[in-house]
Every structure is written in C-alpha cells, then in structure tokens.
Amino acid sequence: MPSALVSAVLPRTMRSLLPRMAASSAPIALHAARISEGLLKASFLLGAPQRALHGGSARTWRVYLSGEIHSDWRERIASGVQKRSLPVSLQSPITSHEDSDDCGAIILGMEEERPNWDRKGATMNLIRTRTLLEDADIVVVRFGEKYRQWNAAYEAGYAVARNKSLITLHEPSLSHMLKEVNAGALAVCEEAEQVVDVLDYVITGRLPKPRDGDRFVPIADRLGKGNKAP
Incomplete structure (x- = not known):
C-alpha cells in the first residue's frame, strides 16, 4: 500500500506508533499485531466507499x-x-x-x-x-x-x-x-x-435500456448542463 495512502486512512494512533516501534525493544510479534490491526482498519475504510460506489443492498x-x-x-x-x-x-x-x-x-x-x-x-x-x-x-x-x-x-x-x-x-x-x-x-x-x-x-x-430507444438524449445534451454556479 503506498505510504501516502496509508497516511490518509491509517488511524492516527496507528501512525503515531510507527516511529516508536523502530526504537522500541518490544517483541516483533507485538509490533506485527499492532500493524495488522491498523491495516485491517485501513482496508475496511478503503473498501467501504468502493462497495457503496458499486451500489447494491444487503437489506431485504x-x-x-x-x-x-x-x-x-x-x-x-x-x-x-x-x-x-x-x-x-x-x-x-x-x-x-x-x-x-x-x-x-x-x-x-x-x-x-x-x-x-x-x-x-x-x-x-x-x-x-x-x-x-x-x-x-x-x-x-x-x-x-x-x-x-x-x-x-x-x-x-x-x-x-x-x-x-x-x-x-x-x-x-x-x-x-x-x-x-x-x-x-x-x-x-x-x-x-x-x-x-x-x-x-x-x-x-x-x-x-432507455424506454425511448435511440431517440433518448441525456439531459446535459438535450437541456444543457444545469445552472451555472453563481
């Protein structure tokens, strides 16, 4: 994962741990667990907008x-x-x-x-x-x-x-x-x-497919792109 992206989505507390981990004498396994937890949260945050973008619904x-x-x-x-x-x-x-x-x-x-x-x-x-x-x-x-x-x-x-x-x-x-x-x-x-x-x-x-078939024209082409910003 690119460092800029990690910085954007990784929880603030997780980012603050990174420099301290380098100087710490704590077991590597502990560092790995903390990193894994942070990446899991980052993955969820990245995935949520993507799921929403593709539509769909979990409800009945x-x-x-x-x-x-x-x-x-x-x-x-x-x-x-x-x-x-x-x-x-x-x-x-x-x-x-x-x-x-x-x-x-x-x-x-x-x-x-x-x-x-x-x-x-x-x-x-x-x-x-x-x-x-x-x-x-x-x-x-x-x-x-x-x-x-x-x-x-x-x-x-x-x-x-x-x-x-x-x-x-x-x-x-x-x-x-x-x-x-x-x-x-x-x-x-x-x-x-x-x-x-x-x-x-x-x-x-x-x-x-449009109900009007080939006669369908998108609104931007038919009526313009809407009101201009004031």
Whole structure:
C-alpha cells in the first residue's frame, strides 16, 4: 500500500506508533499485531466507499402490491424480481374476490343485512392490509380499467399518509382521472416491467435500456448542463 495512502486512512494512533516501534525493544510479534490491526482498519475504510460506489443492498426490501386482482401484473413483477435476483419480499392483500367478500361471514357467522356482512369482511381484511402496509418499504398500487378501484385509491392515500414510497401502475388512459393520486407517487408506471426496473434501480443502481430507444438524449445534451454556479 503506498505510504501516502496509508497516511490518509491509517488511524492516527496507528501512525503515531510507527516511529516508536523502530526504537522500541518490544517483541516483533507485538509490533506485527499492532500493524495488522491498523491495516485491517485501513482496508475496511478503503473498501467501504468502493462497495457503496458499486451500489447494491444487503437489506431485504418489503414491497406491498395493492390494487386490482383480475390480471397477472403481480405475477409479472414477481417473475421479474426473481429473474434479477433482487432482495425483495413481495406481499399482497387476499386476491380471491369471493374469499375477501365472505371471510367475515364464514368465520364469524352470516348476517341478514348486506352492510353488516360487508363490514365483517372489510374489517377482517383490514387486519392484513393495514399490517402489511405499515410494514412495507415500498407500496405499489395498480389501477385497472375494468373496475372502479376504490380499495386501491384508499390504500394509495393511506401509504402517502404513512410516508411510504408509493409507485402507481395503470394504463395511460387513466392518467387524468388519477392525477391527484399520481401527484403523491414517487414513480408512475404503465407496465409491470417498469415497476421491476424501478425496484432494480433503487436497490442496485442498475438502469435498463432507455424506454425511448435511440431517440433518448441525456439531459446535459438535450437541456444543457444545469445552472451555472453563481
């Protein structure tokens, strides 16, 4: 290791020992142990920035997949996460429409009135959804075109209120209707694969090929290099 680099990263107490070691009569083994300890610390200090530079994450990211249950968007995200070996744990609400409607009546007994029946199911489902939303690092909310997604809108608002990182997913045709919801999102995606790309980037720092293909122009070339220093 170059002497200048050693001087930069070696702990101050270690550097102060070097001249004294030369004049000391202490056993060589003791000097070697002290040097080894200092170099170990220096190696760690040098390695840490390098590890950070290359991105990556040792944590497991908890991602809650909320929203419509009538298409395969969850499976597509799960497949993309698996193919890229991302450290992600995917969670979701109960995706069986019939089970989520009837769970309260099945477990606690039927009701004569529809509002009471619905309330039993809704509050029971809320045990799961509230717990997973609170535990999530990232919340992905999918809005479908076929059904009005009241639950999805509620969970998107809940996520923002709890300061969760929100990603919305929907067809371009819904952009106007969801503009207020999207204003609270940190990313707005049109395809499930884009969600995987977002997760890949924020976790590992990897970027996909530009969505605009050969038409993509970096911002420095398209709009200039930013404000000049005052």
